[in-house]
Amino acid sequence: MDDSRKALQALLDVISFDRILSILLLCLTAWVFLFLVQFCLNQLNHKLPKYRLIWNRTYPFVRLFVWLCVIIYSIVGIIDPHENLILAVVGSISIVVGLATQEPAKNMIAGFIIMLNPPYRVGDMVTLAGHYGEVTKLEWSVTWLRTFDDNTVMVPNAEALKTAVSNANSGALDEMVVVKFTLPMRVDHNKAIALAREATQCSPYTFLNKPIIVNLGNEYELGEFLQTITVKAYVMDVRLEKKFISDINIRVLSAFKNAHFYDAQQTIQH
Amino acid sequence: MDINLRFFSRLSQWVTNVIAPNSSLKSESDDAQQGLISLKTIASQYPQGQLQPSLPQRPFYSTEYFISRQSQSEQMIEVINLWRHHHGEVCAIVAPAGAGLSAFLGHMPTLLQQIRDDSENKPTPQAKALPDKWLIMSFYQAPLSALEAIIYVCHCFNISPPNTITDSSITETIYAINQQQPQLIIIDDLHKLMLRMMGNNQALVTFATIIMETRKHHCWILGCEKYAWQRLSAQYQITHFIKHVITIDYFNASDLAILQTRQLVDLGLISTDYLEPIDNGVNEHAKKAPVSDDKKEAVNPYHDQLKQLYTISQGHPKLAALLLQYSLSHQNEISSVEHHKTDICKINASALQLCQDNDLFSLAEIYVHGGLKVEQHAHIFAQTIEQSSLQLSYLARHGFVIAQYSQQDFAEHFYFITPTLTKIIANHLVNNNKLFN
Numbered sequence: 001m002d003d004s005r006k007a008l009q010a011l012l013d014v015i016s017f018d019r020i021l022s023i024l025l026l027c028l029t030a031w032v033f034l035f036l037v038q039f040c041l042n043q044l045n046h047k048l049p050k051y052r053l054i055w056n057r058t059y060p061f062v063r064l065f066v067w068l069c070v071i072i073y074s075i076v077g078i079i080d081p082h083e084n085l086i087l088a089v090v091g092s093i094s095i096v097v098g099l100a101t102q103e104p105a106k107n108m109i110a111g112f113i114i115m116l117n118p119p120y121r122v123g124d125m126v127t128l129a130g131h132y133g134e135v136t137k138l139e140w141s142v143t144w145l146r147t148f149d150d151n152t153v154m155v156p157n158a159e160a161l162k163t164a165v166s167n168a169n170s171g172a173l174d175e176m177v178v179v180k181f182t183l184p185m186r187v188d189h190n191k192a193i194a195l196a197r198e199a200t201q202c203s204p205y206t207f208l209n210k211p212i213i214v215n216l217g218n219e220y221e222l223g224e225f226l227q228t229i230t231v232k233a234y235v236m237d238v239r240l241e242k243k244f245i246s247d248i249n250i251r252v253l254s255a256f257k258n259a260h261f262y263d264a265q266q267t268i269q270h
Numbered sequence: 271m272d273i274n275l276r277f278f279s280r281l282s283q284w285v286t287n288v289i290a291p292n293s294s295l296k297s298e299s300d301d302a303q304q305g306l307i308s309l310k311t312i313a314s315q316y317p318q319g320q321l322q323p324s325l326p327q328r329p330f331y332s333t334e335y336f337i338s339r340q341s342q343s344e345q346m347i348e349v350i351n352l353w354r355h356h357h358g359e360v361c362a363i364v365a366p367a368g369a370g371l372s373a374f375l376g377h378m379p380t381l382l383q384q385i386r387d388d389s390e391n392k393p394t395p396q397a398k399a400l401p402d403k404w405l406i407m408s409f410y411q412a413p414l415s416a417l418e419a420i421i422y423v424c425h426c427f428n429i430s431p432p433n434t435i436t437d438s439s440i441t442e443t444i445y446a447i448n449q450q451q452p453q454l455i456i457i458d459d460l461h462k463l464m465l466r467m468m469g470n471n472q473a474l475v476t477f478a479t480i481i482m483e484t485r486k487h488h489c490w491i492l493g494c495e496k497y498a499w500q501r502l503s504a505q506y507q508i509t510h511f512i513k514h515v516i517t518i519d520y521f522n523a524s525d526l527a528i529l530q531t532r533q534l535v536d537l538g539l540i541s542t543d544y545l546e547p548i549d550n551g552v553n554e555h556a557k558k559a560p561v562s563d564d565k566k567e568a569v570n571p572y573h574d575q576l577k578q579l580y581t582i583s584q585g586h587p588k589l590a591a592l593l594l595q596y597s598l599s600h601q602n603e604i605s606s607v608e609h610h611k612t613d614i615c616k617i618n619a620s621a622l623q624l625c626q627d628n629d630l631f632s633l634a635e636i637y638v639h640g641g642l643k644v645e646q647h648a649h650i651f652a653q654t655i656e657q658s659s660l661q662l663s664y665l666a667r668h669g670f671v672i673a674q675y676s677q678q679d680f681a682e683h684f685y686f687i688t689p690t691l692t693k694i695i696a697n698h699l700v701n702n703n704k705l706f707n
Contacts, residue, residue: 050703202466204631204650208504209706237703250652
């Protein structure tokens, strides 16, 4: 009974107006600092978009570091409790919080693991929990995606560690895009490959520092033998992926039509 | 904690508006009073015009104001001497737009004369004589078929090209070219031969094949823009075939100061006496004993302005010349004795920030190709000629590109990057991931 009273008294001694005010001021300072960091990173993003992935990735780490510093300094520097009190409070809080917030805690731990050993970073194009889009924000407990339909999707971090994650660009601004074309068997495949390669090269969105690969294949569909041309090329910026696919289709199909690869009735203009 | 609050977002916009009010509301003289010059004003200093039906009277390549480039000149002499000694390889000179590549090529007669003098002093019987004829040329349009490429090469030698392309056309052309007297052929603006249109790929391959097969007999020197060269390297691995690559960059501070001191003399702001230490410096530099900077500083009252010019223009000679002239004429009366205290106008490049992604893509293609016609732009971006015309007009209105209007057809209007803005625009495009090093 006496021990409990002593522990309670020690806890009450710790809570004082000065200390609460100091902690609040510290939090405010950290918040203002993070606001300034984010403002500066946004400005850098605006001025040097080429390096936007680097700026965007910096923020989650800075935020994690700053808040960890705030928590540690608040406990060690401001509250400065007795060791027994720390053990008692941490133990009690852990049990209560652990039971009450099992899922959020799981997500936060997953978020911490993702930051330390990232399967994806801010700016990557990923498939996460069945959603494909750009990672726009990486928080402690959730990851935010923006899909090509301009939807914002929130995925719990625990989900990212539980399921397979497909990352299209792995930290680079460019990304490989694959487009498949089907042609009748009678078509000269060498000419088709050359046309597909050149048409892809002509797209202003093609990242020319990486190779354009054109593969030939064949398939049997609906009682007909067909040859397939698969174009693999890199787009300059992951955000242009859909535009690039459309552009390759326009150019390659135009080239194939001009070369009369398709039957006349298939290409008649109405 | 999410700190992306709407209030702060609005506050940030308001602060930005207060700090940097809309540039379009400012007049040219307001900017000049604040020591600024907009991109539009810089572009307006360039003479506008229509497409010329005939060639201009003045020579394209002149040696006037040619300075520096000693190491490049030595490399060039070495390349020509190697060719004379039967080790001919194609040579490329790569420079960013506006760094003075054409001026360097215009300096070739002087270099050739130097080689001729050297060979007369030290005759080597095994070496080929320098060709009597040499040709410096630039193509206006990119070839879009193998036949067009053959026609282009045949023009270099004034031989008649084939009417149609056959399996043996390239072989016959190579044979015919190798039967000609040895020639020195300098092709400036190689990047103008490259175009993102169907057929250009085969044309470039044919062109390169003919050059490679005739390189022992004729001396080929190609001048190309830096970013276009990078594209040629990525697409065609051009560096695998060209052995000698000479690079030229923008001027350093001391070379730019020499150029601008001459301009100050031309403007009548300093006497020709100030040129003497520089001329001596150039001569001594040629003898590998440069004059110290302190000596130049002591004589030039515009030393501070020349330093500012280098910082602002980053070594771009045309931009530096324009800035000097503009700053002196807009911030003071031309007769003022306080000229040497005038600050050089800084460049207000905020208009570039207004460009959308599609504008930047257009600028990148115009930059790399050395200019585009409206119809070519429409083809590259798979859009209508009208859409391209409007987009290019918008870019021209902001001063990023200069238009040369055709009287016959608006699809033939030709747009090219404002020559004084090449470095600024290229840097912006690189930072925005539209051009690659």
